[in-house]
Amino acid sequence: DTEVTQTPKHLVMGMTNKKSLKCEQHMGHRAMYWYKQKAKKPPELMFVYSYEKLSINESVPSRFSPECPNSSLLNLHLHALQPEDSALYLCASSQEVGRNTEAFFGQGTRLTVV
Amino acid sequence: AQKITQTQPGMFVQEKEAVTLDCTYDTSDQSYGLFWYKQPSSGEMIFLIYQGSYDEQNATEGRYSLNFQKARKSANLVISASQLGDSAMYFCAMREHEGATNKLIFGTGTLLAVQP
Numbered sequence: 001d002t003e004v005t006q007t008p009k010h011l012v013m014g015m016t017n018k019k020s021l022k023c024e025q026h027m028g029h030r031a032m033y034w035y036k037q038k039a040k041k042p043p044e045l046m047f048v049y050s051y052e053k054l055s056i057n058e059s060v061p062s063r064f065s066p067e068c069p070n071s072s073l074l075n076l077h078l079h080a081l082q083p084e085d086s087a088l089y090l091c092a093s094s095q096e097v098g099r100n101t102e103a104f105f106g107q108g109t110r111l112t113v114v
Numbered sequence: 115a116q117k118i119t120q121t122q123p124g125m126f127v128q129e130k131e132a133v134t135l136d137c138t139y140d141t142s143d144q145s146y147g148l149f150w151y152k153q154p155s156s157g158e159m160i161f162l163i164y165q166g167s168y169d170e171q172n173a174t175e176g177r178y179s180l181n182f183q184k185a186r187k188s189a190n191l192v193i194s195a196s197q198l199g200d201s202a203m204y205f206c207a208m209r210e211h212e213g214a215t216n217k218l219i220f221g222t223g224t225l226l227a228v229q230p
């Protein structure tokens with residue numbers, strides 16, 4: 001199983017809503033990531049979890065709240081988002097040890113904030 | 115400072131021909147990894163090929179090969195015998211050693227269009 005599964009695939013939410021993006025992998029990877037990708041731009045790193053602990057927060061606004069309940073799951077809780085937060089949100093995972101390990105990505109969640 | 119540079123916003127190639135996508139990088143680290151990913155319009159990022167900074171041979175994976183020139187800090191992707199399904203955005207990425215983190219940084223991408 002070399003899949004990273006993200007749900008939902010599409011999400012439309014209002015600026016006052018609270019929603020969560022979910023990501024799951026069963027490859028035994030101990031590093032998990034959230035990226036944000038705007039149209040025609042490269043993915044931008046938001047958060048990195050290493051062994052279920054937050055190791056990198058790229059100065060992401062607090063309206064984005066990550067959570068890693070266990071080694072297979074990664075959530076991104078959304079609250080009071082702005083229209084400019086509309087983007088493709090990609091989850092990825094990789095083996096923690098060493099730098100010669102590729103990251104496997106999910107298909108992403110296309111988020112639209114109205 | 116830009117860490118990964120892809121100078122070709124878009125490329126065209128005829129089906130069955132080879133194409134080279136350029137990537138240059140900037141790092142002061144001696145140990146790093148270079149990656150290429152393909153992103154079709156569906157959005158998924160698909161890993162293609164990896165090159166380690168200490169690898170002496172260029173990486174190859176099927177129709178993909180990486181032309182690694184360490185002194186020039188370049189890691190160009192070569193796709194041989196292009197297929198229509200190769201049409202996609204291609205990202206070069208680098209992972210540096212920064213403590214215990216696994217930060218993967220992407221270039222701006224090259225949009226490849228394969229023409230029949």
